[in-house]
Amino acid sequence: MFRSVRSVAVQVAKRSQVKAFTRALATAAARPSITRVSFAAPLARAPAQRIPIALTQIKPEIERRNMSTAKDENELPPRDVMEYDVVIVGAGPAGLSAAIRLKKEAAKHGLDLSVCIVEKGAEVGAHILSGNVFQPTYLDELIPDWREKGAPLDTPVRDDKFMLFTSKYAIPLPTPPSMHNEGNYIISLGQLCRWLAGEAEALGVEIYPGFAAAEVIYEKAADGTEYVAGIATGDVGIGKDGKPTENFARGMELRAKTTLFAEGARGSCSEEVMAKYGLRKTPQTYGIGLKEVWEVQPEKHKEGTVIHTIGWPAQIDNYQGSFIYHMKGNLVHIGVVIGLDYANPNINPYMELQKFKTHPTIASLLEGGRCIEYGARVVNEGGYQAIPDLTFPGGALLGCSAGFLNVPKVKGSHNAMKSGMCAADAIIDQILREGLRKENEELQAKGLPTVSEPSAPAEHVEHALAGKKLHYYYANLMSSPVIRELYEVRNVRPAFKFGFLPFLMHSAFVEYLSRGRESYTLAFDHKRDCDATVPIAEAKPIEYPKPDGKLTFPLLENLSRSGVNHEENQPSHLKIKPEKKHVPLQVSWPVYGGPESRFCPAGVYEYLDDPSQPGGKRLQINAQNCIHCKTCSIKTPDEFIKWTVPQGGGGPNYTGM
Ligand SMILES: Cc1cc2nc3c(=O)[nH]c(=O)nc-3n(C[C@H](O)[C@H](O)[C@H](O)COP(=O)(O)OP(=O)(O)OC[C@H]3O[C@@H](n4cnc5c(N)ncnc54)[C@H](O)[C@@H]3O)c2cc1C
Ligand code: SF4
Numbered sequence: 001m002f003r004s005v006r007s008v009a010v011q012v013a014k015r016s017q018v019k020a021f022t023r024a025l026a027t028a029a030a031r032p033s034i035t036r037v038s039f040a041a042p043l044a045r046a047p048a049q050r051i052p053i054a055l056t057q058i059k060p061e062i063e064r065r066n067m068s069t070a071k072d073e074n075e076l077p078p079r080d081v082m083e084y085d086v087v088i089v090g091a092g093p094a095g096l097s098a099a100i101r102l103k104k105e106a107a108k109h110g111l112d113l114s115v116c117i118v119e120k121g122a123e124v125g126a127h128i129l130s131g132n133v134f135q136p137t138y139l140d141e142l143i144p145d146w147r148e149k150g151a152p153l154d155t156p157v158r159d160d161k162f163m164l165f166t167s168k169y170a171i172p173l174p175t176p177p178s179m180h181n182e183g184n185y186i187i188s189l190g191q192l193c194r195w196l197a198g199e200a201e202a203l204g205v206e207i208y209p210g211f212a213a214a215e216v217i218y219e220k221a222a223d224g225t226e227y228v229a230g231i232a233t234g235d236v237g238i239g240k241d242g243k244p245t246e247n248f249a250r251g252m253e254l255r256a257k258t259t260l261f262a263e264g265a266r267g268s269c270s271e272e273v274m275a276k277y278g279l280r281k282t283p284q285t286y287g288i289g290l291k292e293v294w295e296v297q298p299e300k301h302k303e304g305t306v307i308h309t310i311g312w313p314a315q316i317d318n319y320q321g322s323f324i325y326h327m328k329g330n331l332v333h334i335g336v337v338i339g340l341d342y343a344n345p346n347i348n349p350y351m352e353l354q355k356f357k358t359h360p361t362i363a364s365l366l367e368g369g370r371c372i373e374y375g376a377r378v379v380n381e382g383g384y385q386a387i388p389d390l391t392f393p394g395g396a397l398l399g400c401s402a403g404f405l406n407v408p409k410v411k412g413s414h415n416a417m418k419s420g421m422c423a424a425d426a427i428i429d430q431i432l433r434e435g436l437r438k439e440n441e442e443l444q445a446k447g448l449p450t451v452s453e454p455s456a457p458a459e460h461v462e463h464a465l466a467g468k469k470l471h472y473y474y475a476n477l478m479s480s481p482v483i484r485e486l487y488e489v490r491n492v493r494p495a496f497k498f499g500f501l502p503f504l505m506h507s508a509f510v511e512y513l514s515r516g517r518e519s520y521t522l523a524f525d526h527k528r529d530c531d532a533t534v535p536i537a538e539a540k541p542i543e544y545p546k547p548d549g550k551l552t553f554p555l556l557e558n559l560s561r562s563g564v565n566h567e568e569n570q571p572s573h574l575k576i577k578p579e580k581k582h583v584p585l586q587v588s589w590p591v592y593g594g595p596e597s598r599f600c601p602a603g604v605y606e607y608l609d610d611p612s613q614p615g616g617k618r619l620q621i622n623a624q625n626c627i628h629c630k631t632c633s634i635k636t637p638d639e640f641i642k643w644t645v646p647q648g649g650g651g652p653n654y655t656g657m
Contacts, residue, residue, distance in 0.1 A: 119209045435456075
């Protein structure tokens with residue numbers, strides 16, 4: 001193994017070797033000894049994750065290249081390059097569905113497309129957090145025999161409840177039509193993704209967990225337009241001081257004729273590409289979802305029950321709701337989702353989840369049980385209005401990277417899958433149509449009769465895809481139910497700006513009467529969620545109950561249940577934007593009371609006393625605690641944080657989210 005790690009990680013000449021390398025890393029990362037961090041000790045002293053450790057074995061090769069003395073990019077050797085037809089960033093439902101569909105459709109047309117997925121989690125599913133009540137419509141279409149193949153969908157929904165919570169009571173309300181879940185399943189989306197990854201690999205897709213896309217590669221076409229030509233993984237073995245350590249190794253370039261970004265909500269490369277090509281026409285708005293998985297006492301468990309709640313503990317002016325899903329194995333998935341356009345900077349989303357559990361209904365359900373997992377992740381809430389342009393020269397945006405979450409249904413995995421499938425179909429369409437056009441041009445030039453199908457589609461892949469937009473992707477989505485579904489509920493979420501009661505009445509009107517036929521389309525009032533925060537001097541203080549250690553937990557204790565782990569000796573992947581360096585101490589702390597110290601669900605941001613600083617504070621960023629929810633890139637005042645990918649496969653290590 002040592003030889004293959006060394007030769008693959010550094011020389012990276014053959015795909016099969018890389019595969020061996022990444023498999024070794026994934027296996028190592030999955031070992032129980034490294035998936036859990038004890039928070040009895042400070043997180044900063046957590047053991048280094050397996051990936052950087054494995055990379056220490058390539059030291060002789062590094063010495064050969066004399067990397068440890070390199071000072072800047074110009075002194076570094078070029079990155080090794082691997083070429084694919086399609087590179088997909090992110091092994092979530094969108095990316096995996098795209099890959100599976102591509103391979104299946106390509107095979108039908110005699111095409112052997114090379115498809116690769118990079119995934120920043122140490123293994124597939126490690127960074128996936130979802131509810132999840134899963135609508136299997138598109139899984140049926142993608143893998144019709146998923147039941148026979150043993151897909152992990154084993155808790156059919158049997159009961160749907162919708163409730164209004166007050167601090168003491170749970171008042172049943174009629175379940176809105178969009179929240180009916182007949183035919184759906186309560187699942188762990190991470191586990192489904194692991195299963196899908198197996199299906200994809202069986203079809204020949206190469207999947208590299210533990211490799212994050214850190215950089216988008218752009219090239220210039222003959223006409224001067226810049227197109228996306230693939231991605232690069234980050235260099236590893238760079239110390240906190242920004243200098244290469246003895247474990248340094250350069251990242252790899254994965255070049256592609258088409259690059260699909262399927263990074264989920266607020267993807268770092270996706271946001272860059274959207275900004276570069278001006279794809280966002282209307283700003284996106286987000287929510288933060290925080291979740292715990294509990295094993296409860298068997299007599300309290302009602303397998304297949306889905307409960308959604310509104311009301312307490314939410315402030316009346318916050319878009320907030322909760323979910324309780326009873327999954328097989330006495331498991332209960334419980335969480336809150338809070339619109340990040342909240343105004344009061346005193347809100348602490350983590351404590352909202354803890355408070356929610358103290359409701360008598362929830363407390364009695366969880367009593368005698370144990371919390372086995374905790375995590376958080378943002379969701380898109382902008383819906384139809386916020387869908388960006390989906391294509392750019394050289395690729396497209398899939399799933400929640402673009403934003404296809406149906407907010408009232410709290411469902412996005414099915415649409416993410418379908419968007420991946422539509423993009424895959426668009427790639428095949430483009431190869432066939434472009435091939436046909438070219439062949440017929442040649443036949444006509446020779447005075448020969450034209451044909452209706454290209455005779456050798458494989459010959460046209462380069463010409464049809466490289467640097468091109470995926471022309472048929474949006475059309476495919478438009479003719480699928482995805483866009484229609486989002487259009488029908490387009491006015492539900494934005495109506496919350498009129499207040500809680502008008503929102504409820506309007507939602508009932510849309511759900512039961514108009515069903516999307518409204519003559520109007522409501523807009524969100526703010527440009528960015530961070531702009532909705534009011535100064536702390538104008539905000540009501542909020543009291544949260546002290547954690548009791550049984551039902552409610554201190555944040556750091558719970559964080560150990562996310563399995564979070566990062567290589568310690570690396571520069572922070574949470575960067576203060578250079579032009580916004582003044583914001584933390586001159587704006588965030590004095591004006592808003594440092595909201596990031598409350599909204600971050602991992603306790604990453606701390607304002608510490610420091611008499612040497614103007615204002616007597618300094619901001620400490622405990623980047624190693626980050627569970628990749630992306631909230632800080634959205635809700636810090638003036639969005640002063642740029643979220644970038646850390647080295648290796650760092651981050652949470654979810655097993656059943
Ligand atoms: C609390 C909560 C509850 C939800 N409940 C439901 C529900 O009940 N039903 C439902 O259908 N949907 C639900 N959703 C929404 C659903 O989870 C998403 O719509 C779905 O996961 C989107 O799929 P995706 O493939 O687009 O992105 P994701 O599932 O986010 O997957 C993206 C993948 O890309 C990887 N990645 C990101 N950036 C990079 C990079 N630069 N390099 C390499 N890899 C990268 C990530 O690690 C991840 O594995 C919920 C979401 C949340 C947060
Ligand atoms: S640092 Fe940012 S991305 Fe990481 S957990 Fe905190 S809010 Fe989420």
